Amino acid sequence: MRELARALATKPFVAPDEKLPDALKNLDYDQYRSIRFAPEKALWRDEKLPFEVQFFHRGFFYKNRVDIFQVANRSVTPVSYRRADFSFGEGLGQWPDADLGFAGFRIHTPINKPDYYDELCVFLGASYFRAVAKGQTYGLSARGLAIDTGESKGEEFPVFKAFWLEKPAQNASSMVVHALLDSKSAAASYRFTIRPGQTTVFDVEMALYPRVDVAHAGLAPMTSMFFFGPNDRKDFDDFRPSVHDSDGLSIFNGRGEQLWRPLNNPHDLQVSSFGDVNPGGFGLMQRERNYLAYQDLESSFETRPSLWFEPIGDWGEGAVKLFEIPTKEEVHDNIAALWQPKQPLTAKSEHIFTYRLHWGPDAPKADALARFTRTGIGSRGDDSKLFVLELMGDRLKGIDPKAIKGMVTAEKAEISNIVTQPNPVTGGWRLSFQCAVKGQASIELRAFLAQNDAPVSEVWIYRWTP
Structure with a gap:
């Protein structure tokens, strides 16, 4: 051949x-x-x-x-x-x-x-x-x-x-x-x-x-x-x-x-x-x-x-x-x-x-880290968007909620109201935050969950456009 x-x-x-x-x-x-x-x-x-x-x-x-x-x-x-x-x-x-x-x-x-x-x-x-x-x-x-x-x-x-x-x-x-x-x-x-x-x-x-x-x-x-x-x-x-x-x-x-x-x-x-x-x-x-x-x-x-x-x-x-x-x-x-x-x-x-x-149904790779399963986005007035991210994974089970921190960054945009919490309905976790979007043509976002500054989830990356 x-x-x-x-x-x-x-x-x-x-x-x-x-x-x-x-x-x-x-x-x-x-x-x-x-x-x-x-x-x-x-x-x-x-x-x-x-x-x-x-x-x-x-x-x-x-x-x-x-x-x-x-x-x-x-x-x-x-x-x-x-x-x-x-x-x-x-x-x-x-x-x-x-x-x-x-x-x-x-x-x-x-x-x-x-x-x-x-x-x-x-x-x-x-x-x-x-x-x-x-x-x-x-x-x-x-x-x-x-x-x-x-x-x-x-x-x-x-x-x-x-x-x-x-x-x-x-x-x-x-x-x-x-x-x-x-x-x-x-x-x-x-x-x-x-x-x-x-x-x-x-x-x-x-x-x-x-x-x-x-x-x-x-x-x-x-x-x-x-x-x-x-x-x-x-x-x-x-x-x-x-x-x-x-x-x-x-x-x-x-x-x-x-x-x-x-x-x-x-x-x-x-x-x-x-x-x-x-x-x-x-x-x-x-x-x-x-x-x-x-x-x-x-x-x-x-x-x-x-x-x-x-x-x-x-x-x-x-x-x-x-x-x-x-x-x-x-x-x-x-x-x-x-x-x-x-x-x-x-x-x-x-x-x-x-x-x-x-x-x-899935990747053959073993998920050592928790992974994002849903990305929801909604308006918070004309100036900002609310991002609600759902996560699942054994890595998050049994962890003290006080030990988990949401790490969120945005290129040329302000991030506020970062909240991490267990989701009792799904058995996973939720990470939410607001991002100022007014006047932006696009925004590059990056987020993950950390425990003692070490990642416990995969990295979520996203390009927001109007």
Whole structure:
């Protein structure tokens, strides 16, 4: 795979094949969803293996042809497109029979019940993929590579152009997928070892070959949606208290700090950078797991997965970057997080990265410190805001309330009325304070709980904007 990617990078970039009959090019969302792959035609269905694969038809947003191969018994064979493997909605299917190829695929395996093959993960569109763990529903996505995210010249979207699916053994507990990625600036190979369970884990081996120097590479990029929540619902008249796939960015940095950054839906693009050396990991998390926090019977936001990135080996100097993009509709992903190396990835050279992606209810990191579970913000007149932060964690149990101190700082703003107290309803703690906001375009805030000047909670960091 590395040799394929290396050789591809020596050639000029060729845009993906988007040739399709007009009837497929012009499908709307509902029409595309009406095209369904026949489950009984799934790859390996007849062999009753622990994994099987279904395929996506091309059309709508997904015009690129993706080549898919099966690897079995040391041989490689293409997975053939057969029109008869799909059913089409009313009025569709009126185009000449041809080898149209696939847009992507999804892997099924028993997760929740031993006799039912649940949908485990999907690879569909550009370099996007997503997964679930036991008891979860789809939410945020990962990507193979991001280039120039947030840059004024516009973002470059690499694409997976081919996949190789290793046929699993009869008793396999994991499945291996190889991928070849291409873009104007770089080519890359990937090996995904996918392990389903209470947390679904992707072991990722990536080899990147830039055609040109890539100054703004986004590694292990993840994409999510934050529409509104208790910290940011000023523009939304909605019966639901919160609408989001993720509610915060968690970072374990190389200095041993544990950070929590609640997400926003800002009026203007907000970019935050958290410089680091050899990060411990980061992730877009869905910490709020109570149905009453959402009250959406269809979307079930409380069951959306968190996604945690765990670097393997030396990742050097760089930054975790967070992008918060304004949106007026919940259908749009408006949150992105990624690792950006400090030094450009140089052309005509090999860059190897190994990491794990954990899809599940929480980060795999042990919480030695109490953590923030809710951020509420309300007005105190025109001049100030009241911040109410809820915390949970064993670290706070049995501590004398008089020994706990709330440490709060703000850049270019006055903080007052800092109060820390046990919350008898939740069994956790509450930290509240007021911040003068009049005349401020934005305020950077930082807070944590301390005992004898030593932190007993993670660090809450927040950018307030009007």
